[in-house]
Amino acid sequence: MKTSTFLVIGGAGYIGSHLVKALIEQEHRVLVVDNLSAGKASAVLGGELLVHDFDDRAFLDSLFKTHQFDGVFHFASQIVVSESVKDPGKYYRANTAATLTLLEAMRDHDVGPLVFSSTAAVYGEPQYTPIDENHPTNAVNPYGRSKLMVEQMLQDFANAYQQQYVALRYFNAAGADPQARIGEQHNPETHLIPLALQAITGKCPPLQLFGQDYDTPDGTCIRDYIHVDDLASAHILAMNYLINGGDSGVFNIGNGQGYSVNEVIQTASKVAEKQVPVTYAPRRAGDPARLVADANRAKQVLGWQPKYADLTLIIQHAWAWEKSRH
Ligand code: UDP
Numbered sequence: 001m002k003t004s005t006f007l008v009i010g011g012a013g014y015i016g017s018h019l020v021k022a023l024i025e026q027e028h029r030v031l032v033v034d035n036l037s038a039g040k041a042s043a044v045l046g047g048e049l050l051v052h053d054f055d056d057r058a059f060l061d062s063l064f065k066t067h068q069f070d071g072v073f074h075f076a077s078q079i080v081v082s083e084s085v086k087d088p089g090k091y092y093r094a095n096t097a098a099t100l101t102l103l104e105a106m107r108d109h110d111v112g113p114l115v116f117s118s119t120a121a122v123y124g125e126p127q128y129t130p131i132d133e134n135h136p137t138n139a140v141n142p143y144g145r146s147k148l149m150v151e152q153m154l155q156d157f158a159n160a161y162q163q164q165y166v167a168l169r170y171f172n173a174a175g176a177d178p179q180a181r182i183g184e185q186h187n188p189e190t191h192l193i194p195l196a197l198q199a200i201t202g203k204c205p206p207l208q209l210f211g212q213d214y215d216t217p218d219g220t221c222i223r224d225y226i227h228v229d230d231l232a233s234a235h236i237l238a239m240n241y242l243i244n245g246g247d248s249g250v251f252n253i254g255n256g257q258g259y260s261v262n263e264v265i266q267t268a269s270k271v272a273e274k275q276v277p278v279t280y281a282p283r284r285a286g287d288p289a290r291l292v293a294d295a296n297r298a299k300q301v302l303g304w305q306p307k308y309a310d311l312t313l314i315i316q317h318a319w320a321w322e323k324s325r326h
Helices: 014-025 057-066 081-086 088-108 142-161 192-201 228-243 261-272 296-302 311-324
Strands: 005-009 029-034 048-051 071-074 114-119 165-170 172-174 207-210 225-227 249-253 278-281
Touching: 005 014, 014 029, 014 228, 057 088, 071 088, 071 228, 081 088, 081 142, 088 114, 088 142, 114 142, 114 228, 142 165, 165 228, 172 228, 172 311, 192 207, 192 261, 192 311, 207 261, 225 228, 225 311, 228 249, 228 296, 249 296, 261 311
Parallel strands: 005 029, 005 071, 029 048, 071 114, 114 165, 165 249, 172 225, 207 278
Antiparallel strands: none
């Protein structure tokens, strides 16, 4: 890709900051818009950071009048499934309605293309695995539905206004910058790998293992953990593909390899050379037994190849990041 100028909304967050790092490494110009409600200014390793809500039409109008972007990446969203069940309004406002404001502003200022952060949660309870993009979308919680509605808007906007987009359906984002400069730091943290590692360091109580009675070989849930730098590279390839005239659409991003919660705990214990303290808890509501991606479309169409597919490597990077924060 030639040197380009990109807008990264939510670029101070976990996945967005890894994309910003990759864009900077490729010498692109980057403007990050992030209200720092979840992101950290220190996670933005380059480019310019504008601390502002993106859900503000007057702000977007002035941004698009004063800057010429070659494309937009949109990461900013609320991501806690259990919270989305208790407070769906927050999710439809922040994830769905806010994105509509962005799409209209992009349409009116003729800005594009857009790469959007979607989620495997759009599929709901899997009818088969690995899950390909033709799997029915039956999101089972407001979080998943808030993202699915955006995908539907994106398709309608592409049809009506020729606004090009790719929606990337992430499986379980994990790991950290291999140099441990940036990594996962959600508050509250709800994800398995950081919670397991923080149970070791003592930053968190013992890990609650949610459910040992699933229909899987060891009874614990199986997930497809994908390195955050591999997610970042998928975004750049998706943008490149759109800039070169590729058709709008959705792509799964995962390794195609599932690991059980027990396997993650064992690997984390090996990497940290200390046993993850575990307590046993009932199933967490809404957790499907098995979520594994078929990401062949991204491989074939975008030319994407994960670099860090190995779970041990993913956890090694996450562990180096955890240790760097103490
Ligand atoms: N999990 C767990 N204890 C935790 C957090 C997660 O047992 O404290 C399990 C969870 O039930 C799921 C898997 O780990 O089976 C991955 O959960 P995570 O929240 O990391 O990602 P999700 O798959 O929900 O997006």
